[in-house]
Amino acid sequence: RKEVEQDPGPFNVPEGATxxxxxxxxxxxxxxxxxxxxxCRKEPKLLMSVYSSxxxxxxxxxxxxxxxxxISLLIRDSKLSDSATYLCVVTEGYQKxxxxxxxxxxxxx
Amino acid sequence: GAVVSQHPSWVICKSGxxxxxxxxxxxxxxxxxxxxxxxxxxxxxxxxxxNEGSKATYEQGVEKDKFLINHASLTLxxxxxxxxxxxxxxxxxxxxxxxxxxxxxFGEGSWLTVV
Numbered sequence: 001r002k003e004v005e006q007d008p009g010p011f012n013v014p015e016g017a018t019x020x021x022x023x024x025x026x027x028x029x030x031x032x033x034x035x036x037x038x039x040c041r042k043e044p045k046l047l048m049s050v051y052s053s054x055x056x057x058x059x060x061x062x063x064x065x066x067x068x069x070x071i072s073l074l075i076r077d078s079k080l081s082d083s084a085t086y087l088c089v090v091t092e093g094y095q096k097x098x099x100x101x102x103x104x105x106x107x108x109x
Numbered sequence: 110g111a112v113v114s115q116h117p118s119w120v121i122c123k124s125g126x127x128x129x130x131x132x133x134x135x136x137x138x139x140x141x142x143x144x145x146x147x148x149x150x151x152x153x154x155x156x157x158x159x160n161e162g163s164k165a166t167y168e169q170g171v172e173k174d175k176f177l178i179n180h181a182s183l184t185l186x187x188x189x190x191x192x193x194x195x196x197x198x199x200x201x202x203x204x205x206x207x208x209x210x211x212x213x214x215f216g217e218g219s220w221l222t223v224v
Contacts, residue, residue, distance in 0.1 A: 043202050044153070086142040089213065097143070097213055101152040
């Protein structure tokens with residue numbers, strides 16, 4: 001079993017749609033959780049941190065469920081510019097960073 | 110602005126030659142930097158942890174004599190791919206961790222093509 005598992009994707013959604021990504025992790029000692037966005041041939045960029053209390057930033061909402069070891073990302077009113085690969089990242093301090101394989105999102109006009 | 114700067118962004122080299130990639134922490138001192146490799150359509154894979162003033166720690170399966178890492182200052186780590194082969198062609202990315210929230214910042218990445 002992979003340490004961090006994500007929806008396989010790809011997700012092809014029309015503009016304006018709401019799309020949700022899921023991620024599960026196996027290391028119960030994990031401390032910090034993030035969603036990163038990676039555009040084709042670019043480095044990953046931090047999208048948002050994920051907290052148990054939930055975290056909302058505009059059209060993006062992230063949620064963490066420690067009991068179930070589950071992380072989610074919700075994107076509302078999808079834009080063409082949201083097309084990218086979304087990486088679930090779980091860390092145990094700086095020394096242990098684990099990436100999911102990523103979920104590709106393609107927003108269609 | 111960028112927190113971590115990586116250079117070069119693109120490099121093409123002949124098989125058998127060596128290539129050096131630099132990673133600079135711009136806004137803060139970094140005693141530890143990380144080097145990743147990403148093949149097409151795959152996730153980032155940690156290659157090694159670069160430690161300022163000491164030897165790097167390599168992940169299993171990564172040849173330390175092939176991927177030389179030097180972290181001579183608190184703001185600069187270098188990765189040298191020695192005797193490069195076409196199978197070394199990949200996207201190499203460095204990262205630095207910062208803050209109490211353990212946020213990871215990445216360099217822009219370096220595309221290496223070995224011909």
